[in-house]
Amino acid sequence: MSDPLLVIHDLMAGYGEGTVLEAINLTIPPGRNTAIVGANACGKSTLLRTLSRLLAPERGKVLLDGHSIHRLPARRLAQQLGLLPQSPIAPEGITVLDLVSRGRHPHQGPFARWSAADEAAVAEALEATATTDLAGRTVEALSGGQRQRVWIAMALAQQTNILLLDEPTTFLDINHQIEVLDLLTDLNRERGTTIVMVLHDLNLAARYADVLVAMAKGRVYGLGAPEEVLTEQMVQEVFGLESRIMEDPVTGKPMMIPLGRHV
Amino acid sequence: MLLLVVAVVLSATFGARDVGWPEIAAALGGRAETIGEAAVTSRLPRTLLAVLAGAALGLSGGVMQGLTRNPLADPGLLGVNAGATLAVVVGLAWFGIEDASLYIWTAILGAGLSAVAVYAIASLGRGGASPLRLALAGAVTTAALSSLTTAVVLPRGDIAGLVQSWIVGGVGGATSDQIVPVLPFLITGLVVTLLSARKLNLLALGDDTATGLGENVALARAMAAAGAVLLCGATTAVCGPIGFVGLVVPHACRLLVGSDYRWLLPASALGGAVLLTFADVFGRIVARPAELEVGIVTAFIGAPVFIWIVRRRKVGAL
Numbered sequence: 066m067s068d069p070l071l072v073i074h075d076l077m078a079g080y081g082e083g084t085v086l087e088a089i090n091l092t093i094p095p096g097r098n099t100a101i102v103g104a105n106a107c108g109k110s111t112l113l114r115t116l117s118r119l120l121a122p123e124r125g126k127v128l129l130d131g132h133s134i135h136r137l138p139a140r141r142l143a144q145q146l147g148l149l150p151q152s153p154i155a156p157e158g159i160t161v162l163d164l165v166s167r168g169r170h171p172h173q174g175p176f177a178r179w180s181a182a183d184e185a186a187v188a189e190a191l192e193a194t195a196t197t198d199l200a201g202r203t204v205e206a207l208s209g210g211q212r213q214r215v216w217i218a219m220a221l222a223q224q225t226n227i228l229l230l231d232e233p234t235t236f237l238d239i240n241h242q243i244e245v246l247d248l249l250t251d252l253n254r255e256r257g258t259t260i261v262m263v264l265h266d267l268n269l270a271a272r273y274a275d276v277l278v279a280m281a282k283g284r285v286y287g288l289g290a291p292e293e294v295l296t297e298q299m300v301q302e303v304f305g306l307e308s309r310i311m312e313d314p315v316t317g318k319p320m321m322i323p324l325g326r327h328v
Numbered sequence: 329m330l331l332l333v334v335a336v337v338l339s340a341t342f343g344a345r346d347v348g349w350p351e352i353a354a355a356l357g358g359r360a361e362t363i364g365e366a367a368v369t370s371r372l373p374r375t376l377l378a379v380l381a382g383a384a385l386g387l388s389g390g391v392m393q394g395l396t397r398n399p400l401a402d403p404g405l406l407g408v409n410a411g412a413t414l415a416v417v418v419g420l421a422w423f424g425i426e427d428a429s430l431y432i433w434t435a436i437l438g439a440g441l442s443a444v445a446v447y448a449i450a451s452l453g454r455g456g457a458s459p460l461r462l463a464l465a466g467a468v469t470t471a472a473l474s475s476l477t478t479a480v481v482l483p484r485g486d487i488a489g490l491v492q493s494w495i496v497g498g499v500g501g502a503t504s505d506q507i508v509p510v511l512p513f514l515i516t517g518l519v520v521t522l523l524s525a526r527k528l529n530l531l532a533l534g535d536d537t538a539t540g541l542g543e544n545v546a547l548a549r550a551m552a553a554a555g556a557v558l559l560c561g562a563t564t565a566v567c568g569p570i571g572f573v574g575l576v577v578p579h580a581c582r583l584l585v586g587s588d589y590r591w592l593l594p595a596s597a598l599g600g601a602v603l604l605t606f607a608d609v610f611g612r613i614v615a616r617p618a619e620l621e622v623g624i625v626t627a628f629i630g631a632p633v634f635i636w637i638v639r640r641r642k643v644g645a646l
Contacts, residue, residue: 119539143542150536154397156587159532163588167529171542223541 069130069145069226069259070095071116076125078115084123085111087283093227098253098260100274102267104304108283109263110151110231116261117148117229129227143171147225149216151232155204161215162200165190168222190221194248210241217248228252230262234269242266246273267321271295272313279303295319377499377507377566378608378622379601382573384514384563386600388556389574390581390593391521394528395552396447399579399637400463403439403560404571407469411442412564414473414480417491421484428509436513436561442469443557497570497623499608506566513562518597520555525589528552532587570623572630573600579637603629 071093079085085108093099093116101109114120116127118134127134134142147168155164168190169183191197194214204212213233220228233249234242250273252258264270270277271291279286279294281303287294300308300321307324385403392401392408403409415438419425425434450465481491527548530538535545560574581595604622607629611620 117540119536139539139544140542143540146540148536148540150534150540152534153537154532154534156532158582158587160586163586164533167533168541170526170530220540 070128071146071227071259071261072128073112073116074126074128076112076115076122076127078111078120078122078125080111080120085283086115089125089283089285091278091285091288093259093261094276095259096253096257097275098250098262098273099276099278100262100264100270101278101280102264102270102303103280103286107280107303109280111283112280113229113231113261113263117146118142119148119150140171143223143225145225145227147220147223147228149220149228149230149233151235153216155212157205159204160200161191161196161202161204161207161218162187164204164215165196165200165218165222168219171223186224187222190218193221193252194218208241209237210244213237213241213245214248217245221252225258227259227261230260232263232265235265242269249273267295267300268313271318271320272316291318295321373504373507374499374608375605376504378605380507380510380514381499381563381567381570382600382602382604383597384517384559384600385570385573385604386577386581386596386598387518387521387593388559388563389576389600390578390589390596391524391528391552391556392574393578394589394592395531395549395556396462397532398462400575400634402572402575403556403564404569405463405470405575405634406466407442407446407473408439408557408560409564409569409571410470410473410477411445412436412439412561413495413569414438414477415441416565417477417480417487417495420487420491421480428506432510432513432562432565435565436558439561439564440554440557442473443553445469493621494568496621497568497626498621499567499604510562510566513558517555517558517562520551521559522593524548524552524555525593528589528593532589568623570604570626572626572634573604575637576626576630576633577603579633 073089073091073093076086076089077084085106089112101112103109111120115122116134118127118139121135129137129142129145134146165187166179166183169179169186172183172186173179188197191200194217196211196214196218199207199211199215204215207215217230217233220230228249230249233245237245246269249260249262253260262274264274274291276289277291277294278288279299286303287299295310296319297308297310300306300310300323309322309324310319311322312318313320388408389402392403392406393399396406412435415434416431419431419434425431446462446465446469449469450462477495481488527543530541530543531545531548531552533541538545538548563570577599578592578596581592581599585591585595604626607625608622611622611625614620
């Protein structure tokens with residue numbers, strides 16, 4: 066399958082009166098792992114919400130292989146574009162298997178029966194996220210890290226070429242943050258899934274993403290490899306923070322060290 | 329299923345007058361010569377109505393809990409029954425409606441309007457329609473609509489008696505003439521709600537996830553709500569407002585079949601039929617030779633369950 070192309074053209078979006086995004090032009094690099102970073106309220110979540118059709122743009126377009134995603138039939142879009150929102154809701158008492166199976170929805174017609182393809186996709190999603198053993202457990206009985214893996218499994222069962230994630234590591238301790246980011250990197254490398262995620266931690270973003278998108282005040286401040294984007298000047302202008310950038314001795318990626326007032 | 333059969337048999341058996349098995353058998357065969365046989369014959373439509381109304385209320389309660397993600401949703405608590413009641417009373421008092429199907433349409437219109445109003449009130453301001461706000465908006469609307477209903481009825485001595493016995497909620501005195509016109513509405517509501525089961529499964533994951541999985545959230549809600557309103561509006565038109573069945577039954581069924589609405593909704597319909605039939609039988613036994621209306625019995629069962637649900641968990645997890 067050819068890599069899908071997600072293009073944002075002259076996008077303006079917001080909630081009610083306040084415009085959060087202004088004149089965004091951006092092409093999501095296909096088959097790569099992209100992280101969107103920026104200060105609070107810079108519009109990064111709004112951008113992800115517009116990309117995933119949760120929010121309609123006021124002006125401009127989001128094009129998937131040349132078609133406006135806000136005009137595509139919902140089910141067809143959901144076959145190509147998966148989404149993991151910031152705080153998804155698990156109904157009380159739902160089992161892991163039941164939750165992951167619901168990811169098959171866009172591939173089923175209104176009266177379709179559960180097919181062998183559905184079965185295989187769910188088994189594969191559980192396997193890829195190492196949650197097969199948890200299949201019979203209820204979601205509320207899981208740890209935060211396990212739960213996030215289960216949600217990713219649901220998005221995998223959807224079998225989309227593009228996966229959008231809104232702060233997938235928030236609320237997780239560092240061990241589980243690494244676990245989730247490793248898993249997403251596996252998906253990207255092994256299946257070529259295009260990944261777009263909003264991340265808060267600059268160092269984790271620089272370490273795991275192929276491409277960084279830095280946003281400030283509703284605009285794209287910079288776009289490129291972490292080495293190009295994560296600079297002392299960017300941290301100053303985007304976050305208003307003095308910092309030093311060093312080379313991570315383990316990965317060779319840039320690493321940001323904040324300078325507070327007490328250094 | 330077995331429970332339903334037991335409930336139906338009991339319903340035919342018990343009443344102000346004791347009847348023997350031969351008389352029941354004869355009546356089921358179509359005879360109505362002795363007083364006993366006649367009693368059973370008159371209990372049959374009543375039993376059928378209890379089964380239908382219970383199923384409709386259980387089903388609509390399950391749907392409402394699903395589409396609002398609110399464990400306290402119920403056609404009674406959300407003001408939907410009160411809306412249907414007011415509409416019917418206004419229709420009776422001011423427009424003198426008598427035609428059965430017009431009566432049902434009026435109830436459905438009232439149910440729909442109050443459902444929309446309650447949801448709109450609860451959605452005002454930031455944060456949207458949270459479970460607690462929805463329950464509060466429902467309670468306020470119910471109170472307001474009930475006072476309005478009283479205000480409409482009070483000056484009208486001619487309809488007060490009729491309205492009073494209807495408003496308690498009951499299936500007594502049902503005839504097949506009352507049941508037949510409501511059937512198409514109940515069947516339509518049943519089909520629509522059962523078809524929306526998969527949509528409710530997605531809505532249960534949150535609006536964002538449901539949208540991500542390719543569901544049109546607003547359309548799914550509108551469809552499920554229309555089905556639920558049809559069911560409880562039509563039921564209220566015939567039986568009067570019967571509370572708590574829609575609240576209690578889906579919770580009990582969730583313990584048995586889990587949270588998958590494709591199983592939960594049919595189970596709630598069955599459970600509602602069983603509960604209302606039993607409640608009706610119970611109401612006939614405790615107050616012999618008079619009867620306790622089924623609406624009173626369900627309130628006695630339902631109120632403690634309501635408290636139990638609220639205390640058991642932080643409201644909001646569904």
